Every structure is written in C-alpha cells, then in structure tokens.
Amino acid sequence: xxxxxxxxxxxxxxxxxxxxxxxxxxxxxGMGGSGKSTLAAALAELRGAxxxxxxxxxxxxxxxxxxxxxxxxxxxxxxxxxxLREEVLVPLTDGHDxxxxxxxxxxxxxxxxxxxxVSRSGIVVVExxxxxxxxxxxxxxxxxxxxxxxxxxxxxxxxxxxxxxPIDWESRWRLAEEHYLATTRPRERAHLVVPGH
Numbered sequence: 278x279x280x281x282x283x284x285x286x287x288x289x290x291x292x293x294x295x296x297x298x299x300x301x302x303x304x305x306x307g308m309g310g311s312g313k314s315t316l317a318a319a320l321a322e323l324r325g326a327x328x329x330x331x332x333x334x335x336x337x338x339x340x341x342x343x344x345x346x347x348x349x350x351x352x353x354x355x356x357x358x359x360x361l362r363e364e365v366l367v368p369l370t371d372g373h374d375x376x377x378x379x380x381x382x383x384x385x386x387x388x389x390x391x392x393x394x395v396s397r398s399g400i401v402v403v404e405x406x407x408x409x410x411x412x413x414x415x416x417x418x419x420x421x422x423x424x425x426x427x428x429x430x431x432x433x434x435x436x437x438x439x440x441x442x443p444i445d446w447e448s449r450w451r452l453a454e455e456h457y458l459a460t461t462r463p464r465e466r467a468h469l470v471v472p473g474h
Contacts, residue, residue, distance in 0.1 A: 284312075284471040285319035288421060291469050292324070292400060295418055300397055302369055302416065305404035306463045307423035308454055310432075312473025316423055317404040324400055331405015333379035333393070334361045337386050344449075351453030352460075356407040366416040369397050406454055409463045422467035 292301050303326075305313045320326045336357040346354055360377070368375040375395040381388040395401060409420045457463070464470060 284316050284423070284473065285323050287471050288316065288320055288469065289324055291419060291421075299399075300369075301400050301418045302366070303400060303402045303419045303421060304409040304414070304417045305402055305421050305423060306406065306409035306467070307425065307473060308427065308458070309406055309450065311423040311425035313404040313406075313423045316471065316473065317402045320400065320402055326400035326402045327395060329361075329365055329377075329393075329395060329401065329403045330379075331356060331361070331403065331408045332382075333377065334358070334405075335380040335382070336360075337380065340385075346449070346453075348452040348456040349460075351449055352407070352457045355450065355453060356405070358407060358410055358413060361403070361408070362413055362416070365395060365403065366413060369395065369401060370416050373397060407457060409467065410457070411461055411466075414466060419469065420463075420467045421469045421471060422464045423473035424464060424470050425473035 288303075292303065295301055303320075305317055307313050314330070317326070317328045321328050334357045336354055338354065343355075357380075364377040365375045374397050376392050377395070378387045378389075378391055379393060380386075403417075409417070409422070414420055
C-alpha cells in the first residue's frame, strides 16, 4: 500500500468514525506540494468524495499590488477565503447545496461562464493551503493536515514547473505559507495529521 493510499484509508476511517451517514465537510490543509490534491483525489476514488480546490479561490489582483504584499499580507490576500466561506462553506453548513466560480489562472480573473455546483451529500473535501485558517475551521466536520517535509514539498513544486509570473514565487508564496503555519498552527489545530509522502 502506498503512503497516499494509506493516508486515504486513514482519512476514510476518520470520516467513518464521525458517524455522519449523509454529509461530511473536510478540510485538507498543508504546505504547497505536500500532497493535498493527490490525497483528495484518492479519497474521491475510494469514497466518491467531491473535491473543491482552494486554488479555485485565488484572489484576482493586479500584479503590481500582489508584488508589494508582505508575507502577512500575502497570507490574508492571496487566497479569497471570504468567497470560499460565502459561496461554499456557509451554504453547506446551513444545509444547502453550494455553487462557485473558479479562478482562471490563464486570465487572472474568475471564469465567467463556469458554475461549479457542490451538492450537500456524501463527502465534500476542500483542499488547499489556507483552507483550514481559523476563520474557516469551524465550518468543517474534520480538519486534516497533510504533513510532508518542506524540502520534499519544495522539490515537488519545482518539478511541476508552473509559471507563477515575473516575481519569484518562492519569495512570495512560500513566505506567506510559512507565516500562516507559524501564526495559526494548522498542524496543531487539525483533528488528524496524515503523511503526504
């Protein structure tokens, strides 16, 4: 059994232990490159979970404004956690289905003609850095931290080779992530910690 499938089995067991037969809302948080998306995909395959990607809630912003953000400001502004809360988490926790528009990385804006529906049934996993930030954590039935050594996470991110724009993403995003981890301690707040390697 691979580490990812072992993590998915561990996560599935934790969901089962909650005893919620109809609906469970799960946060999968951890550093960029830790294996959150892979674990979410494994849970989708294993249990039919619906996956909401935190990257779909990147905040549209002028590149120059983005470049001026400090790590603390980046933590607060890169990810539009207010939109995630209003469009997905609040409706689901209030007993309703949800719908949202995703951030389009090619245009730098919200995709105008895409509406992603999220049914309030089964397991819904919200995966991404910052998804278990304190302002959102109470919405989830289960908060999971995917724990991967920083050097391995960084190796995976570099291997992906994404174009993150003209300003070095490591000096912006990684420092904002580190600020988030140091100030809000999502690993310590999580109900479950699973390995992501």
